[in-house]
Amino acid sequence: MPSDQIVTAAASLTAIAIVAFAMLRGWQGWLTLKERELERTAGGATLSRGESARETDTGSALGAARIELSDLKERIRRLEAIASGVDL
Known part of the structure; x- marks a missing residue:
């Protein structure tokens, strides 16, 4: 067993x-x-549409900046609402 x-x-x-x-x-x-x-x-390889990886990096950085900017705007709206005593 x-x-x-x-x-x-x-x-x-x-x-x-x-x-x-x-x-x-x-x-x-x-x-x-x-x-x-x-x-x-x-490494700077060329992408299928002919744009370099460097251009792609710049595009994603711009997109990230836009997202960050919209987040900051939303925070400002929330802070203004808190300051005026309005609940969101």
């Missing part, structure tokens, strides 16, 4: 180790893929 339990435990431990190893390899592969994508966009 104890030998059956030992065999089951050993098989389960082996299965867990195999699954963990496969997941680790997948994670490392995903990280490598993301590193290559970052290197490709940061």
